[in-house]
Amino acid sequence: xxSVTQLDSQVPVFEEAPVELRCNYSSSVSVYLFWYVxxxxxGLQLLLKYLxxxxxxxxxxxxxxEFNKSQTSFHLRKPSVHISDTAEYFCAVSSMDSNYQxxxxxxxxxxxxx
Amino acid sequence: DGGITQSPKYLFRKEGQNVTLSxxxxxxxxxxxxxxxxxxxxxxxxxxxQIVNDFQKGDIAEGYSVSxxxxxxxxxxxxxAQKNPTAFxxxxxxxxxxxxxxxxxxxxxxxLTVV
Numbered sequence: 001x002x003s004v005t006q007l008d009s010q011v012p013v014f015e016e017a018p019v020e021l022r023c024n025y026s027s028s029v030s031v032y033l034f035w036y037v038x039x040x041x042x043g044l045q046l047l048l049k050y051l052x053x054x055x056x057x058x059x060x061x062x063x064x065x066e067f068n069k070s071q072t073s074f075h076l077r078k079p080s081v082h083i084s085d086t087a088e089y090f091c092a093v094s095s096m097d098s099n100y101q102x103x104x105x106x107x108x109x110x111x112x113x114x
Numbered sequence: 115d116g117g118i119t120q121s122p123k124y125l126f127r128k129e130g131q132n133v134t135l136s137x138x139x140x141x142x143x144x145x146x147x148x149x150x151x152x153x154x155x156x157x158x159x160x161x162x163x164q165i166v167n168d169f170q171k172g173d174i175a176e177g178y179s180v181s182x183x184x185x186x187x188x189x190x191x192x193x194x195a196q197k198n199p200t201a202f203x204x205x206x207x208x209x210x211x212x213x214x215x216x217x218x219x220x221x222x223x224x225x226l227t228v229v
Binding site for chain 2: 044045
């Protein structure tokens with residue numbers, strides 16, 4: 001069965017420092033990959049997605065992610081974080097195996113230290 | 115602007131009572147989903163519907179019921195059979211697979227508390 005692993009439940013980082021949130025997936029077929037952000041007491045908002053083509057995907061708020069097929073990873077990065085990036089980030093994968101429904105990781109809380 | 119509206123934002127229920135959470139979308143999406151979110155447990159799928167008058171159980175359907183009489187609406191009823199209903203509930207919609215792989219659009223959630 002398809003699965004998504006977000007290796008870190010929490011990532012603390014100082015303001016203006018770079019950050020990487022890790023996401024690995026398991027699938028034997030072609031996948032579509034997504035990162036969502038959830039601010040406190042709100043719904044989820046799409047940050048970026050990989051469907052095909054260039055493996056480096058740019059999203060909103062200065063985030064980007066790189067699809068690595070050989071390592072089955074889709075890590076999210078930002079070169080310089082702001083206090084407003086404090087949120088929970090979810091990775092999700094979709095493929096024929098899941099009937100194209102999104103399979104979710106457990107989420108990573110990004111904690112920005114002033 | 116198109117979007118998903120969940121109401122109410124906060125809901126309090128006494129033990130033993132049924133309660134219905136509203137979810138309405140004007141995105142013309144065929145597929146709709148209900149998720150439950152508990153601290154540290156990510157998103158768990160309760161029910162989903164890919165077309166009007168049809169819906170499927172997700173991973174944690176026990177104690178919940180849904181209906182899909184209109185394309186725009188997918189209400190969730192939390193019944194008294196749900197042993198631990200206090201949680202944050204999220205509704206989402208999408209273009210159904212495989213015609214589109216655009217991800218889901220989410221509502222802003224309803225926080226249900228049993229008192």
